[in-house]
Amino acid sequence: MRKLICEIFLRTRRKKTTADELNKLGYRTRKGALFSDTTVTRLLRDTTAKGERMANYTKTGDEGKRTVLKQKSEWVITKCPRIISEQMWNKVNYILDEQESRSSYAGRKSRYLLSGFVKCSCLKKMYVKRTKIYQCKDCRVKIAISDIEGMFWGFLSDCLSNIELSKINENSNSLLGKKQTLLEETKSEKAA
Ligand SMILES: [Zn+2]
Structure with a gap:
């Protein structure tokens, strides 16, 4: 058998x-x-x-x-x-x-989005306990997974909207400005 x-x-x-x-x-x-x-x-x-x-x-x-x-x-x-x-x-x-x-x-x-990234105020990594909370093994500090993931998504969407609205616009405007100057310069050089 x-x-x-x-x-x-x-x-x-x-x-x-x-x-x-x-x-x-x-x-x-x-x-x-x-x-x-x-x-x-x-x-x-x-x-x-x-x-x-x-x-x-x-x-x-x-x-x-x-x-x-x-x-x-x-x-x-x-x-x-x-x-x-x-x-x-x-x-x-x-x-x-x-x-x-x-x-x-x-x-x-x-298994968990933020595994290995969540740190306690004592600087130790926090681990998932009973699938609902991250906990520091030493100080017993806890935070619900749903709370910290919510904060993370909020932070992430802030970052994304900031990048989109200010940074990218600013960068492309300045790039456009430089190209326009270059175009004008080339045009006037050609005319001369
Ligand atoms: Zn701790």
């Missing part, structure tokens, strides 16, 4: 599609539940399939409770029966790495 999951994933390259196919074929998890993309990912990532049982390789992160990897030197790897070839495991995990790095990059890039 582990091999089948890998085969479906290598064919479809989609975690969700792999889960759907397994469910359609009548497979269920050890607890008897339907497969989800999370379950599929965990099984594809699991190294026991290639005969390596990992221990002591994660710890609780400093900030919050997210699990992070320990130093490689601390990992304890013991052998166990292999279900799929190491080559197949590597191929699957290479694809997963690629997909994850691409999606997290795309997310950072496009």
Whole structure:
């Protein structure tokens, strides 16, 4: 079954599609539940399939409770029966790495208009919390995303209308003036 999951994933390259196919074929998890993309990912990532049982390789992160990897030197790897070839495991995990790095990059890039630009009065960058506010991690200063984006659009439209009305007119008028002078000069030179 582990091999089948890998085969479906290598064919479809989609975690969700792999889960759907397994469910359609009548497979269920050890607890008897339907497969989800999370379950599929965990099984594809699991190294026991290639005969390596990992221990002591994660710890609780400093900030919050997210699990992070320990130093490689601390990992304890013991052998166990292999279900799929190491080559197949590597191929699957290479694809997963690629997909994850691409999606997290795309997310950072496009989710919020002013990400990375909003700064607190203490000069630290402010980050989006619970999708509605930017907040400074240190001083807890907050501003609603809708407020700061509104201010930004107001500022932007001011800039655009200023450029259009005063600057561009002024510049083209002075350019026109210079060309007219040049034209007159050329005309009088020709007449002379
Ligand atoms: Zn601050």
